Amino acid sequence: MSVQGPRRPTLAGVAERAGVSLKTASRVLNGEPNVAEATRERVREAATALGFRRNAVAADLARGGASRLLGFISGDIANPFYSALASGIERVARDNDMHLITTSCEEDPERERLLTEELLERRVGGLVVTPTTGDHARLAGELAAGTPVVFVDRPASGLEADTVVIDNRGGLRAAVRHLSDHGHREIAFVGDSPEVWTFRERRAAFVEAMEELGNPGAERWVRSGAHDAREARSLVTALLDGPEPPTAVLAENNRVTAGALRALGDAPGGQDVALVGFDDFDLADLLGVTVVSYDAVEMGRRAAELATTRHDPAAPPRTVTLETRLIPRGTGERRP
């Protein structure tokens, strides 16, 4: 089922009421010159009386293709990480006299494709995307035609384009080193899905950093499949109940951290298990959770800056990598 839209007054209706030609009515409503002021007035009155709303796309075209909308395709509408990104994008959009419109593909490649189409058809002036696993080569034509498309948090697949990411590997290595410095060797890494680029980056850095610290074969400490806090809680509980419980947990993202906190709260002795979470989150300071932090608002801001400063479609793609920072708050400093 689809919602039935309104039956709107037409330009022809406006022209008829004003007693002018269709072309004249169109000229007036698009703000074109060389129409007598009296005629102009008549057309405007007719448009107001009929509630005629000029077609925004036609008007954009008349203005030479400028669009006041900046689109953002987020990955998960309910995750505060994306709200922070959107907030950064929004600030730059506003500085550029544009409005941000956001939509969410819920990590579904087919939905990402459909939503990209919907926004491009509505002639957004630029697009910021947190890409799913799908192929993005199909967007090459859009980029060449001049619509700026910027990827944020993860790079696109099959397409060279402007991209903003964080230093995932550096952040993860800092977390492993921190736990190792506090005496941990049995460190579990719990995360989302191997389909997600950031998970793969962070997992690879985990295994490498463990090896460098004289702790090879860390693959056996990796648990994946935690898309939400509930699933993360189950995975961490299973680890703690297992034959070889870890002395520290490294949570790959904010949802996993929330689940891990609950699992540690449930388990006997869970309050002695160390925890470092990737992604800072609201009230983490009050809960005393040690995190790998970065500025998600700044990430959004940088992505929007790339989208609003790509004046030459043929200019080489730019990549911005933002730093991370470990914030010790208590859970990461527990000793085994």
Add this chain to the structure above:
Amino acid sequence: MSVQGPRRPTLAGVAERAGVSLKTASRVLNGEPNVAEATRERVREAATALGFRRNAVAADLARGGASRLLGFISGDIANPFYSALASGIERVARDNDMHLITTSCEEDPERERLLTEELLERRVGGLVVTPTTGDHARLAGELAAGTPVVFVDRPASGLEADTVVIDNRGGLRAAVRHLSDHGHREIAFVGDSPEVWTFRERRAAFVEAMEELGNPGAERWVRSGAHDAREARSLVTALLDGPEPPTAVLAENNRVTAGALRALGDAPGGQDVALVGFDDFDLADLLGVTVVSYDAVEMGRRAAELATTRHDPAAPPRTVTLETRLIPRGTGERRP
């Protein structure tokens, strides 16, 4: 500055390349019947070769005005309350084969007006709005013309329309009664701005409930102006440092609760002050915060249902009021 959009291939270009009239090219690209298959094929090939993207608005009009977009104008892009609303709206949109696009007015009436215009000009199939203080009478024409506009969290001003709210007064009274039952009489009410409808509803209920419990003149316990957690923290700190510190704090929304938690953490003896927050929030269970809870996802769902089931513009406006529920978790059960 505005971002320059792409210079796109035109319908005329497609028609020329395919060797057909503009009208025939338009018929083919809008999926209209009675064009020979060979001609159809030629036009499609030309459109693909030129990267011609059919105009979504024109296509919508050709389909009889149906639009696959449902718009949501939120109040504050960074507040998880709006993410939860959006998440509920999104589910219903998807069930109706629509996509949600969200934009945020940051509680600015002029921005709300502009964004409403932008979305309506792009022919959304429906609109859900968290209204600011501005007048909404200007939308009467849209409603009459058949675009469903639904207000959520607060009613519109100067316009009768479909609305979803929660039982603010009932929730606030339950909180006051709960604190009173635990022995409190010096209860401070800290909130946002008297310009916000929900603040006014909650404040009125606070004063009434206090009076009913034999505690008149509660206006002196009201503090307003806390738009964010930082401001809330200052207000609560000032109360605790003042000549007559309260034994309990009632935080009007999730941002105020976050600020109040920090203020109570800072103050000597702050951990003995009771706290009830309006709005549940992520990890409130781990922090042991007593809240007045309601289902914000359900609120969004109900609003989207109203937007997708308004088939007759002249049908009387509907109002849905959702219940609230007090969840005791620790902070609200402290005794003076």
